Amino acid sequence: MHNIRSYADPLQKYIAIMSLQERNERLFYKVLIDHVEELLPVVYTPTVGEACQKYGAIFQQPHGLYISLKERGKVLDCLKNWPEKFVQVIVVTDGERILGLGDLGCQGMGIPVGKLALYTALGGIRASACLPITIDVGTNNETLLKDPFYIGLRQHRTTGKEYDDLLHEFMCAVKQTYGEKVLIQFEDFANHNAFKLLAKYQKTHLVFNDDIQGTAVVALGGLLAALKVTGGTLADHTFLFLGAGEAGTGIGEMIALEISEQTGCSLEDARKKIWLVDSKGLVVKSRRETLQHFKQNFAHEHEGCKDLLSAVKAIKPTILIGTSGVGKTFTQEVIETFASYNEKPVIFALSNPTSQSECTAEQAYTWSKGRAIFASGSPFDPVTYEGRTFVPGQGNNAYIFPGIGHGVLVSGAIRMHDDMLLAAARSLAAQVEQEHLDQGLNYPPFQNIRKISANIAVAVAEKAYELGLATRLPKPANLLSYAESCMYSPAYRQYR
Numbered sequence: 001m002h003n004i005r006s007y008a009d010p011l012q013k014y015i016a017i018m019s020l021q022e023r024n025e026r027l028f029y030k031v032l033i034d035h036v037e038e039l040l041p042v043v044y045t046p047t048v049g050e051a052c053q054k055y056g057a058i059f060q061q062p063h064g065l066y067i068s069l070k071e072r073g074k075v076l077d078c079l080k081n082w083p084e085k086f087v088q089v090i091v092v093t094d095g096e097r098i099l100g101l102g103d104l105g106c107q108g109m110g111i112p113v114g115k116l117a118l119y120t121a122l123g124g125i126r127a128s129a130c131l132p133i134t135i136d137v138g139t140n141n142e143t144l145l146k147d148p149f150y151i152g153l154r155q156h157r158t159t160g161k162e163y164d165d166l167l168h169e170f171m172c173a174v175k176q177t178y179g180e181k182v183l184i185q186f187e188d189f190a191n192h193n194a195f196k197l198l199a200k201y202q203k204t205h206l207v208f209n210d211d212i213q214g215t216a217v218v219a220l221g222g223l224l225a226a227l228k229v230t231g232g233t234l235a236d237h238t239f240l241f242l243g244a245g246e247a248g249t250g251i252g253e254m255i256a257l258e259i260s261e262q263t264g265c266s267l268e269d270a271r272k273k274i275w276l277v278d279s280k281g282l283v284v285k286s287r288r289e290t291l292q293h294f295k296q297n298f299a300h301e302h303e304g305c306k307d308l309l310s311a312v313k314a315i316k317p318t319i320l321i322g323t324s325g326v327g328k329t330f331t332q333e334v335i336e337t338f339a340s341y342n343e344k345p346v347i348f349a350l351s352n353p354t355s356q357s358e359c360t361a362e363q364a365y366t367w368s369k370g371r372a373i374f375a376s377g378s379p380f381d382p383v384t385y386e387g388r389t390f391v392p393g394q395g396n397n398a399y400i401f402p403g404i405g406h407g408v409l410v411s412g413a414i415r416m417h418d419d420m421l422l423a424a425a426r427s428l429a430a431q432v433e434q435e436h437l438d439q440g441l442n443y444p445p446f447q448n449i450r451k452i453s454a455n456i457a458v459a460v461a462e463k464a465y466e467l468g469l470a471t472r473l474p475k476p477a478n479l480l481s482y483a484e485s486c487m488y489s490p491a492y493r494q495y496r
């Protein structure tokens with residue numbers, strides 16, 4: 001920590017800690033677990049975003065497994081080259097939508113590597129059982145294609161059948177190599193592939209899309225906790241999203257599912273509470289024919305609004321969520337207008353990294369005159385407004401995927417089910433205590449993340465047993481102590 005703290009530049013800290021991961025894995029995890037709040041912004045958002053942008057230039061050692069178009073027909077052999085034979089979790093990207101930074105091609109590898117470091121540090125999955133993979137199908141990022149340090153294929157992205165065939169070969173090879181129970185987490189695919197891959201493989205593989213499902217769970221958990229302050233139920237609220245992609249529609253569907261479970265209303269009716277704004281304005285019925293399929297469920301009868309401000313005025317939401325990937329879009333006028341209708345305005349600016357956050361914590365608290373319940377995807381420091389200090393929550397799927405993954409492995413679940421995701425969200429919300437809410441926090445502090453993950457794992461595993469999806473039989477008598485006993489801990493052994 002002395003060495004890492006000696007660097008002022010976050011990217012230098014990143015380089016230092018990733019080289020520690022290479023040099024002494026156990027020490028890396030010991031340091032990361034013991035200083036999680038300080039180091040999460042280094043190994044994860046926002047610094048991992050900058051690291052991916054400069055990945056070629058700062059490259060020292062390869063991490064993870066690259067599978068490129070050139071390996072078509074040989075993907076099985078590629079996987080066999082990975083030295084570990086017992087793999088339980090794979091995080092895979094094709095680098096096309098890295099955080100809110102766009103197409104970073106092969107340099108997106110920083111994301112699977114970072115996510116899996118969190119699987120181990122926060123969720124206790126053994127590092128040797130974690131496999132980061134980047135599928136290199138080219139990049140449409142012209143700057144990278146011209147960059148002498150770019151580490152990937154120098155060609156534009158392949159699409160269509162060639163892309164689908166490579167991904168299919170990969171999915172089949174994974175199952176053949178590691179079996180039915182390996183968890184495959186799709187990460188930072190562009191939405192035109194993300195929804196398709198999830199729909200295609202969720203019936204045959206144990207798959208989880210972190211950007212659609214993980215984000216949905218963390219947002220729902222944070223909202224359920226926020227209700228303890230705003231009062232009322234989820235169904236009493238009106239939700240407006242800026243951003244109608246993976247994160248926005250994923251959260252929208254999860255909220256609708258929870259409302260439907262709580263009230264018994266149909267999903268269709270529950271979705272009527274949820275409104276989306278995309279780059280063309282409010283998503284409304286008259287646009288339906290030209291909308292991507294994932295937006296269509298939220299295209300309600302209403303006049304069009306060309307931008308967020310006019311949508312806020314027209315819809316009068318009680319909860320405002322940013323999932324656009326575009327920074328500074330919650331302007332002073334937007335927040336002041338939104339706050340003028342709400343005593344306790346709930347503002348989630350979920351886009352990453354910090355540069356893409358829809359607003360800062362300071363802006364949210366100041367422009368709402370200290371009334372906002374605020375959370376962001378990337379961390380912000382506490383803010384003091386008129387003598388009161390607010391601690392912003394970090395609404396990031398890092399709260400969720402390590403616990404869900406652990407729950408799946410503990411129960412031996414062979415498929416992911418929406419009810420397991422709802423159970424994770426409720427568990428997260430239940431771990432937010434009054435003392436956290438009093439500070440403005442609608443998430444439990446990251447400091448306790450291993451306990452939080454263990455509790456989420458139990459909720460997920462319980463649901464898997466209930467649904468008949470668990471294969472670890474008989475069910476352990478005490479799931480919590482079993483889940484905790486299975487968590488990797490970077491302890492040094494005694495040598496004689």
Ligand SMILES: NC(=O)C1=CN([C@@H]2O[C@H](COP(=O)(O)OP(=O)(O)OC[C@H]3O[C@@H](n4cnc5c(N)ncnc54)[C@H](OP(=O)(O)O)[C@@H]3O)[C@@H](O)[C@H]2O)C=CC1
Nearest residue numbers: 099100243244245246247278279324325351352377396397
């Ligand atoms: N906090 C967390 O845990 C997570 C955060 N995220 C963040 O969410 C962001 C979005 O990710 P994702 O949903 O996967 O991305 P997508 O590309 O799937 O969706 C982005 C959406 O934002 C819309 N959009 C883009 N620019 C504007 C604009 N200027 N005004 C209004 N809408 C706009 C797009 O509109 P159109 O459809 O018209 O193109 C699209 O609907 C990223 O920054 C990502 O880092 C993602 C996952 C987890």
Ligand SMILES: CC(=O)C(=O)O
Nearest residue numbers: 099188210211352397
């Ligand atoms: C957190 C995350 O998964 C994202 O921003 O894409």
Ligand SMILES: [Mg+2]
Nearest residue numbers: 187188210211
């Ligand atoms: Mg992601």
